[in-house]
Amino acid sequence: MPLADGHSARSIIKIGRLITDKGTPFLVGTLVDISPIRQRELQLKEAIKQAEAVRQDIESIISSVDIGLIVLDEQLNIQLMNRAYKRLIAGSSNADALDDMIGRPLRDLMYENYRSGRHPVSFQTFEAYYDARIASIRSGRIDPTESLQQNGVSLLYSSIPLSEGRTLLCYVDLTEIRKRDAEVADAHGEADNALQLVRTATDMMPEGLMVLEGEYIVFANGSLARLFGVPEDLVVAGARWEDLYRATIQPGRGAGAAALEESVERFRKALMSHKDVSYDFPLDGERWVHLEMRNGVNGQCVVICSDETMVVRREGDLKRLLAKAEAADRAKSEFLANMSLEIRTPMNGILGMAELLSKSHLDTRQK
Numbered sequence: 001m002p003l004a005d006g007h008s009a010r011s012i013i014k015i016g017r018l019i020t021d022k023g024t025p026f027l028v029g030t031l032v033d034i035s036p037i038r039q040r041e042l043q044l045k046e047a048i049k050q051a052e053a054v055r056q057d058i059e060s061i062i063s064s065v066d067i068g069l070i071v072l073d074e075q076l077n078i079q080l081m082n083r084a085y086k087r088l089i090a091g092s093s094n095a096d097a098l099d100d101m102i103g104r105p106l107r108d109l110m111y112e113n114y115r116s117g118r119h120p121v122s123f124q125t126f127e128a129y130y131d132a133r134i135a136s137i138r139s140g141r142i143d144p145t146e147s148l149q150q151n152g153v154s155l156l157y158s159s160i161p162l163s164e165g166r167t168l169l170c171y172v173d174l175t176e177i178r179k180r181d182a183e184v185a186d187a188h189g190e191a192d193n194a195l196q197l198v199r200t201a202t203d204m205m206p207e208g209l210m211v212l213e214g215e216y217i218v219f220a221n222g223s224l225a226r227l228f229g230v231p232e233d234l235v236v237a238g239a240r241w242e243d244l245y246r247a248t249i250q251p252g253r254g255a256g257a258a259a260l261e262e263s264v265e266r267f268r269k270a271l272m273s274h275k276d277v278s279y280d281f282p283l284d285g286e287r288w289v290h291l292e293m294r295n296g297v298n299g300q301c302v303v304i305c306s307d308e309t310m311v312v313r314r315e316g317d318l319k320r321l322l323a324k325a326e327a328a329d330r331a332k333s334e335f336l337a338n339m340s341l342e343i344r345t346p347m348n349g350i351l352g353m354a355e356l357l358s359k360s361h362l363d364t365r366q367k
Contacts, residue, residue: 067172074165076106076134088173089118106134120147137167146174154178208305212241212271218300227289227305242268248283271301280308288312 018026059080062069068085070078078101086095101109107130113119114126123129136142142159149155156172199221202209208224210217220235228248235244242264249263263281270277270293277293290308295301 067170069171070106070109070169071162072106072137072167072169076137076167078102078104078106078109079166085171088171089113117150118153119150121150122147137169144170144172206306210235210241210303212301212303213299215240215242217241217244224305227307228283249281274301280312 020026062080062082063084065082066084068088069080069082070085071080073079081098081101083095086098090097098109110119110130110133111126114129119126119129123132137159140159140161142157144156144158146154146156152175154174154177156170156174158170160168160170162168202221203223205221205223208221208227210220210224212218217235217239218237220237222232225232225235228244230244230247233239234247245264245267246260249260274295276295278291280288280290283289287307287309288311290306290311292304292306293301294304
């Protein structure tokens with residue numbers, strides 16, 4: 001109705017007739033402004049509408065997640081069950097068969113699962129399974145716990161208390177993850193066996209072998225430490241190659257400080273050049289080592305070191321024998337040159353006399 005200030009207000013008007021004792025009639029009216037009440041009704045309807053929209057959004061979110069979810073009321077009746085749980089338990093083709101579980105006690109669902117083999121292998125009877133599960137739910141929050149089901153499925157189960165005595169049950173299927181874990185474990189086992197085979201084979205090599213990546217040793221065989229006469233902890237994976245190099249050619253083992261630094265820098269430059277390198281170097285004044293450096297496309301470098309001491313000694317012996325042979329050859333040539341003159345003079349006289357005699361008339365006895 002219109003008000004004096006020009007505004008309008010919702011109102012309730014009641015009119016009644018009143019007659020006094022003297023018979024005088026009166027018309028009685030009551031005017032009640034219900035604008036605040038109506039405003040609250042509108043606000044309540046809007047709140048209910050928003051709450052319904054939020055509930056639908058939550059149900060949509062719950063239905064879309066891949067985690068199986070069940071909401072129980074205070075009496076452990078099923079209030080909500082998302083589709084992920086239905087697919088997990090009954091499969092995609094039979095998921096709708098669990099729709100009639102809404103509103104029924106959790107015991108009914110657990111019994112159907114137990115009868116179908118969808119229960120932990122640790123329980124031999126349904127009552128034991130049911131009592132243990134109900135006790136865990138009543139105890140409050142349950143941290144994620146993995147269990148193997150009778151049908152071979154591996155489930156991760158947890159429980160979260162909600163308001164008004166309700167409980168949220170969560171289920172995650174870990175079967176595929178556990179299969180992948182087993183495959184990864186098998187692959188790791190095969191890789192470990194292959195690595196052990198490679199290590200055994202390389203340890204039988206007389207040559208020292210190591211694989212470098214940057215400043216660190218990725219792999220080294222046992223022969224490397226024996227070849228250089230250094231502790232094995234210097235050639236383990238993760239050790240720095242420079243520490244090994246300095247221990248190998250340290251001062252006092254045939255190299256001065258300046259020569260040591262020069263040798264380290266030489267090796268570092270060869271390593272950074274990413275080119276194949278080959279050279280010999282003295283180890284301790286008595287032994288020689290031949291180094292072969294081969295760079296791979298993956299940024300790693302393979303270094304093979306072999307003891308070349310016997311080869312170097314043979315080369316030295318061969319050089320000495322060659323020098324002796326050359327000296328003997330020169331002596332022979334000098335001897336023949338000197339002896340040629342001494343022998344040629346008398347021989348010429350003998351040959352001349354023989355020629356003169358051959359031209360003379362000699363009897364048979366003289367000839």
